[in-house]
Amino acid sequence: MAHSLRDQLLKAGLVTTEQLEKANQPKPAPSRQAPPRDKAPRRDNRPVPTVEKPQRTENKAPRPTPKEKSDLEQFYAARAKTEREEREQAEQRQREIAARRKQTREQVAALITANLQNVDDADIRYNFVVGDNIKYLYVTEAQQQALAAGELAIIFLGGKRCLIPLDIAQQILALDPDKLIVINSPEEPSEAPESAA
Known part of the structure; x- marks a missing residue:
């Protein structure tokens, strides 16, 4: 009773000794690429039926179309667009104002430098008030008289006091x-008040 399965199969005539020897031989190492199943040779030489893979039908629902925005989303989008446009307009106005100021500064500087009447070797100190500060400028005698008469003015350009x-x-x-x-x-x-005599 202690016969092995092999002995029992031989006695029963289910296998032959050649089949057993072939089964006991070491198998060669499997190759790295296995042949595709479709093209594997069959032992009985019957043609291998090719099985067509069934086409996968998408059971998914059709892609949703972009849904309509809700009223609240539309309101927020419109408000954001309006705010962005207002911000852009304000920035444009600021750029235009800055450009006009720059142009005005350049015109003023050109007028001052073209009509500057300062004299480098003037020796009379002329004092004038700006706000709460007393400033001074050296002028000639003729310039001093013209300043007193209101025919000349003092203006500042680049921190320098200029006569124009x-x-x-x-x-x-x-x-x-x-x-x-x-x-x-x-x-x-x-007029001096007349004294009553």
Whole structure:
């Protein structure tokens, strides 16, 4: 009873000794690429039926079309667009204002340098008030008299005090009303009160 399965199969006539020897031989190492199953040779020489793979039918629902935005989403999108346009318009206005200011500064600087009447070797100190500060400028005697008469004005350009004619100062004020210009307006002499005699 202790016969092995092999002995039992031989006695029963189910296998032959050649088949057993062939089964006991070591198998060669499998190759790295296995032949495709479709083309594997068959032992009985019957043609291998080719099995067509069934076409996969998508059971998925059709792709959803972009859904309509809700009223709230439409409102927020419109508001964001309006805010963006307003911001762009404000930035454009700021750029235009900055460009106009730059152009005005350049025109003012050109007017001042073209009509500058400062004298380098002037020796009379002329004091004038700007706000709460007392500033000074060295002028000639003729310039001092013209300043006192209101015929010359003092303007600042690049931190330098410049003397310019009154008509140029008025042109500059027309271009840039915020420009600081010191103009002396001579006061009319007041009439002395008559004493009752």
